[in-house]
Amino acid sequence: MTALQETPAPTSVPTVTTTIDGHEVTVPEGTTIFDAARQAGVDIPVLCHNERYDPVGVCRMCVVDTGGRVFAAACVRPCEDGMEVRTATEEVERSRAVLTELLLADQPPRAEDPKQTTTGDNLLLELADRFDVARETTELPCGSGRGADSSNPVIDVNHDACILCDRCVRACDDIQGNDVIGRSGKGYATRIAFDLNDPMGASSCVTCGECVQACPTGALTNKPIRGIPIRPREELDAVDSVCPYCGVGCALTYWVDRERGAISFAEGRDQPGSQSRLCVKGRYGWDYAASPQRLTVPLIRIDSAYPKGPLSRDVRGDTNVDNDRGRAGAGGERSGGGRRKPGDKRGGKRKPGGLVDYDEVLPYFREATWDEALDLVARRLREVHSAGGPGAIAGFGSAKCSNEEAYLFQKLIRTGFGTNNVDHCTRLCHASSVAALFEGVGSGAVSTTYGDVVNADVVIITGSNPTANHPVASSFFKQARRRGTKIIYVDPRASTVAEHADMHVQLKPGTDVAFYNSVMHEVIRLGLIDRDFIAERTSNYDELARTVADYPPERGAQITGVDADTIREVARLWGEAGAGVIYWGMGISQHTTGTDNARCLIALCSITGNVGRPGTGLHPLRGQNNVQGASDAGLIPMFYPDYQGVDREGTREQFEQAWGVPLDPKRGLTVTEIIGSVLKPGGVRGMYMLGENPFLSDPNINKVRKALSALDFLVVQDIFLTETAEFADVILPATSYLEKDGSYTNTDRRVQLGRKVLDPPGQARPDWEIEQELARRLGLDWNYETPQEIFDEMVALMPSYKNLRYDNLGLSGKLYPNADPEHTDGTIVMFDERFNTDDGLAHLVPAQWLPPKELPDAEYPLVLNTGRLLEHWHTGSMTRRSFALDAISPVAEVYLHPKDAAERGLAHGQMARARSRRGVIELQVRISHREQLGNCFIPFHFREAAANLLTIDEIDPFGKIPEFKFCAVQVEAL
Ligand code: SF4
Ligand code: SF4
Numbered sequence: 007m008t009a010l011q012e013t014p015a016p017t018s019v020p021t022v023t024t025t026i027d028g029h030e031v032t033v034p035e036g037t038t039i040f041d042a043a044r045q046a047g048v049d050i051p052v053l054c055h056n057e058r059y060d061p062v063g064v065c066r067m068c069v070v071d072t073g074g075r076v077f078a079a080a081c082v083r084p085c086e087d088g089m090e091v092r093t094a095t096e097e098v099e100r101s102r103a104v105l106t107e108l109l110l111a112d113q114p115p116r117a118e119d120p121k122q123t124t125t126g127d128n129l130l131l132e133l134a135d136r137f138d139v140a141r142e143t144t145e146l147p148c149g150s151g152r153g154a155d156s157s158n159p160v161i162d163v164n165h166d167a168c169i170l171c172d173r174c175v176r177a178c179d180d181i182q183g184n185d186v187i188g189r190s191g192k193g194y195a196t197r198i199a200f201d202l203n204d205p206m207g208a209s210s211c212v213t214c215g216e217c218v219q220a221c222p223t224g225a226l227t228n229k230p231i232r233g234i235p236i237r238p239r240e241e242l243d244a245v246d247s248v249c250p251y252c253g254v255g256c257a258l259t260y261w262v263d264r265e266r267g268a269i270s271f272a273e274g275r276d277q278p279g280s281q282s283r284l285c286v287k288g289r290y291g292w293d294y295a296a297s298p299q300r301l302t303v304p305l306i307r308i309d310s311a312y313p314k315g316p317l318s319r320d321v322r323g324d325t326n327v328d329n330d331r332g333r334a335g336a337g338g339e340r341s342g343g344g345r346r347k348p349g350d351k352r353g354g355k356r357k358p359g360g361l362v363d364y365d366e367v368l369p370y371f372r373e374a375t376w377d378e379a380l381d382l383v384a385r386r387l388r389e390v391h392s393a394g395g396p397g398a399i400a401g402f403g404s405a406k407c408s409n410e411e412a413y414l415f416q417k418l419i420r421t422g423f424g425t426n427n428v429d430h431c432t433r434l435c436h437a438s439s440v441a442a443l444f445e446g447v448g449s450g451a452v453s454t455t456y457g458d459v460v461n462a463d464v465v466i467i468t469g470s471n472p473t474a475n476h477p478v479a480s481s482f483f484k485q486a487r488r489r490g491t492k493i494i495y496v497d498p499r500a501s502t503v504a505e506h507a508d509m510h511v512q513l514k515p516g517t518d519v520a521f522y523n524s525v526m527h528e529v530i531r532l533g534l535i536d537r538d539f540i541a542e543r544t545s546n547y548d549e550l551a552r553t554v555a556d557y558p559p560e561r562g563a564q565i566t567g568v569d570a571d572t573i574r575e576v577a578r579l580w581g582e583a584g585a586g587v588i589y590w591g592m593g594i595s596q597h598t599t600g601t602d603n604a605r606c607l608i609a610l611c612s613i614t615g616n617v618g619r620p621g622t623g624l625h626p627l628r629g630q631n632n633v634q635g636a637s638d639a640g641l642i643p644m645f646y647p648d649y650q651g652v653d654r655e656g657t658r659e660q661f662e663q664a665w666g667v668p669l670d671p672k673r674g675l676t677v678t679e680i681i682g683s684v685l686k687p688g689g690v691r692g693m694y695m696l697g698e699n700p701f702l703s704d705p706n707i708n709k710v711r712k713a714l715s716a717l718d719f720l721v722v723q724d725i726f727l728t729e730t731a732e733f734a735d736v737i738l739p740a741t742s743y744l745e746k747d748g749s750y751t752n753t754d755r756r757v758q759l760g761r762k763v764l765d766p767p768g769q770a771r772p773d774w775e776i777e778q779e780l781a782r783r784l785g786l787d788w789n790y791e792t793p794q795e796i797f798d799e800m801v802a803l804m805p806s807y808k809n810l811r812y813d814n815l816g817l818s819g820k821l822y823p824n825a826d827p828e829h830t831d832g833t834i835v836m837f838d839e840r841f842n843t844d845d846g847l848a849h850l851v852p853a854q855w856l857p858p859k860e861l862p863d864a865e866y867p868l869v870l871n872t873g874r875l876l877e878h879w880h881t882g883s884m885t886r887r888s889f890a891l892d893a894i895s896p897v898a899e900v901y902l903h904p905k906d907a908a909e910r911g912l913a914h915g916q917m918a919r920a921r922s923r924r925g926v927i928e929l930q931v932r933i934s935h936r937e938q939l940g941n942c943f944i945p946f947h948f949r950e951a952a953a954n955l956l957t958i959d960e961i962d963p964f965g966k967i968p969e970f971k972f973c974a975v976q977v978e979a980l
Pocket of ligand 1: 178200217
């Protein structure tokens, strides 16, 4: 099995010395002959074996002569002291040739194209060539007659080519922990089976493609995407990069067909945090970049298209809200009047309901040169700035862009406009976690990695759905459990991870503070606290203890709906553990009590001494691929790069000196405050929106609609015409992730390089170049030639990134902090001696439970929870343009408990109406045993049924994060 990020055992292991083909090799006891041979530079052929999987020794291709009565399978036979191994005697080679011929006997005919797998990695055919045998030498009919299965949109199954080596079974079960593949049938009819022998596309398969990567024949193969044939590796270029979707930041290689200018396929690449694994988004979700709907030329709104939307820029207040309420979806008449421009042929095909309708929107814009568009943007933003002062300007940057682009964006807003009104989507995901972590431990980043789970006795995964949102991290959790780590899953939904947990605590939504206070109450009562740690490494314990004294398990049970014994059991398991980590997600952070929720987690870890050692710590699982990096780079209104407070004594002066201009001494507005400010007199009037789509991502989007319509000037820089771009005055076409170089920081603090894979379409330009062009037009003297130059400037201002350079990040990236990146991977466990707070102590901050802001009532009796699906990403602008992801998950659905559905007369698949006090949407019903009675779940990716029409824009007072996880709704038949 692949090694996890395990702390090396300090004890020395006994060794044995074996001779392999005349080479003497000394290896730790237990090492297989196969591994020892590799160490000695001797290659032994295999079929069923791969170093990533536990060896099973079923195919016998690796047999070697050890001098015994029978040959030994090298992949499973351990070396012995004094053993003499011969790996390629005549008899051994003959045995392998016969075996190859037998395996070939019932294979499908060899394709004219010499490759049979989609990547050309057909080990069986390589062996056939090596031993000069062919299927045609036998007289058996072609194929085993076990059939084929094409039901998955991107994976083909050809059972005839399967040799039952079980590599796919081990890949699916042991590596990814998906447990989909087994075997069915008997004798010659035996074949791999998905679930209960279901078609792959109808099974519980999550299309991670790990089995395709594992298959040594042509039984499991990738299908071409967008008609790009999958060619053998030797005809393709390999570009090592990083997945652009979630905060796990899996390392991958894109195999590029230069003739076609397209990606042929992607595969996982080794790196400590992903170990060659990918999920469906990383492996199959890259073709959005080739969408015909890419923006390729700057666009300027034509004069006759004003006012911009159904809400004129002059109209404020509540106008049209009632009209908006009856609407089923976020699309519609936003683009206002205007004439279609004759001859305008841009845009892709109309897609009812799914995406912005280019045919409808583009007539309101005209093409422009870059100079014309950039001059206009600079002039209009300057005018807004002159009229309203620095506070009239605001910028939303993007957590999808690189560190360099985030750094430049905040620098542009701060130095070009003299305001700190710059923020990004961290405000919508973990702002409250960061607020609590800063206050508690003096750092917003994780204190340990997700791979460190393997060193934990117990972990709590809470308010998170990692199998959907951090799939590869979840595979580490699942693997760790198989090796003995206990998993306590605390979440109102019974997500898939509940099936991999030792305990699922299904608390009522919005009751986290009460639950964790009760757990702490019990930990203290049982004496399971770490008194030394509390005394030496924390402050304010007495106040915390006084607060949680009011939360005995019985009271906790009353509030949370979890029985008192379960609370006691969680406290005992956690308190008795030698090492524990808490991993949390947006079910903790996206509440009006998000900061309090995170404070409780910090306190629970701290009072039990579970910080600063291997297998202990605090890990908010970050959402976007670069939300950690964008925050580190200063894309937040209260901090310069590296969380150096804009209002902290001496810091502003330091940055003024570095950047050469006076800076705003006040904290800026956050995402949610900026939207609110637009609708107030004297508020924000002009915005620069880089890669953000608040029209779908922000809460209560009728309010966002009004704000975007009311702006005096809006420039949107993106790769597609998003819902937000429909409101723009100018749209600037940017390159996608795949078309530029840059660095990205994952949830573990791993800084990695994303490399340019494809040429940009049309006139699209990298975001950093566009930012620089604008900066120059605003009078700033910027002359960056490469992202690397920007990175170097940024690192010089960020103590945490000290020592990191493009040329020492390597292929796996490096964790920060890192004292010696040339020789080490970086720091896994933080705070081993002191916390980053001023006094070096963890500050324990007690919290009282408060109910959510909008409770269910007779009119709106259900609690709405919103979130992501495995296949989609945020507002869907990338994933809904990816063939695989859209094919697997094309429809907006509301997930309902069977009883709630039955009470409303709703059947699975039926269309329903979901409404809240803020809006109405129409979508399909999914009956789901994962929901609690009285709760429903709606993913927020779907424009045609935008969940954020329903959500409430109440925010946490500290992190300013909206309560995406709780509002009152009704769902009813149409
Ligand atoms: S694609 Fe992934 S989940 Fe599906 S069968 Fe293969 S390994 Fe299992
Ligand atoms: S787990 Fe995240 S980073 Fe890894 S492949 Fe999936 S989406 Fe990409």
